Amino acid sequence: MELHDVWFVLIAVLWTGYFFLEGFDFGVGVLTRLLARDRAERRVLINTIGPVWDGNEVWLLTAGGATFAAFPDWYATLFSGFYLPLLLILVCLIVRGVAFEYRAKRPEEKWQTNWERAIFWCSLLPAFLWGVAFANIVHGVAIDADKEYTGGLIDLLNPHALLGGLTTLALFTFHGAVFTALKTVGDIRVRARSLAVRLGLATAALAVAFLGWTQLDRGDLTSLAALAAAALALLAAVRAIAAGREGWSFTLSGAAVVATVAMLFLTLYPNVMPSTLDPAWSLTVSNASSSHYTLTIMTWLAALATPLVLLYQGWTYWVFRKRIGTQHIAVDTRHQEPEPSRS
Structure with missing residues (x-):
């Protein structure tokens, strides 16, 4: 296996890690409006991801940086052709991070409500747009002989x-x-259990439709196996959460995310961005990669740094492993009228 193949696999692993971790992160943000009934419950949801959301985004930074260094032509074509949707994702991630930090800085209801709405929308939009982006990458876009995307924004919003x-x-x-x-x-x-069962069944239907379409478009036997694994993991996760086995359900829902991303990358390889204008103009792991020397240096650096990143992120999840509820939310007594003294 050549180094550019190795780095294609490593980038796939980075994106898988990002979607596994930031996936539930985005999901909790969406649930602040779908599940929470009042401000106390929204605070509970936000606090479940409060210690880890920024660490989850490290995987995105690493995936983007690795793509830039290992496959510069892929990075250039992707970020120039998908400029507007990726810019919207970036703005959402910035606003979302600010919302987490600033929401509790003032006690006024309007102030906190506005930041909570920002958390909801800036979780929902990236969760949707990442799917749009990767569906286009796998399906193929209009790339010319100069490795430039020649389509427009509307072309990216295909069925x-x-x-x-x-x-x-x-x-x-x-x-x-x-x-x-x-x-x-x-x-x-x-209520999260009950909602998860309904969401899981709807998700399974959507996933089978989307991954099945992708399989018919560009798949092979290995991608078909990943599709089957994703569908089975989703259904098993629904069954586990219905039985109250949250740990198993989370493991299985995470496995569904992993299998879904694996299926997309298996369908994509050896391309990194197929061209719909002419297959000969497609970007591949060989014609879009950096030099062998660059990939060698990157491999050594990744071997040294990756264990450290995994250790500190794993430690974070271990420290904040306990459950929380509304009884753990402190009452904000600022700007409240003092109780009358009793004499």
Whole structure:
């Protein structure tokens, strides 16, 4: 196996890690409006991901940086051709991070409500747009002989891509509902289980439709096996959460995310961006990669740094492993009228 093949696999692993972790992260953000009934419950949901959301985004930064260094032509074509949707994702991630930090800076209801709405929309939009982007990458876009995208924004909003966006949105929201059931106590935990069952069934239908379409378009036997694994993991996750086995359900919903991303990358290889204008103009792991020397240096650096990243992120999840509920939310007494003294 050549180094450019190795780095294609490593980039696939980075994207898989990002969608596994940021997937439930986005899902919890969406659930702040779908599941939470009041401000206290929204605070519970936000607190379940509060210690980890920024660490989850490290995987995105690493995946983008690795793509830039290992496959510069892929990076250039992708980020120039998909400029507007990727810019919208970036703006959402920035606003979402600010919302987490600024929401509790002032006690006024309007202030907190506006930031909570920002968390909802800036979780929902990236969850949808990542599916649109990856569906287009796998299906192929209009790339000319100069490795430039010649289409427009409307071309990216095709039926296959929109179905991909709905699939990732549903999958991440289901993953987030299972995570919520795993991390909370009380009534919100019970309702998260019930919602997860309904979401899981809808997600399975969307995933089978989208991945089946992708399989018919460009798949082979290995991608078909990944498709089957994703569907089975989703159904098993629904069964586990219905039985109250949140730990198993979260493991299985995560496996569904992993199998889904694996299926997309298996369908894509050896291309990194297929051309719909002429297959000879497609970007591949060989014609879009950096030099052998660059890939060698990157391999050594990745071997040294990756274990450290995994250790500190695993430690973070271990430290904040306990469940929380509304009883753990402190009452904000600022700007409240003092109780009259009793004499």
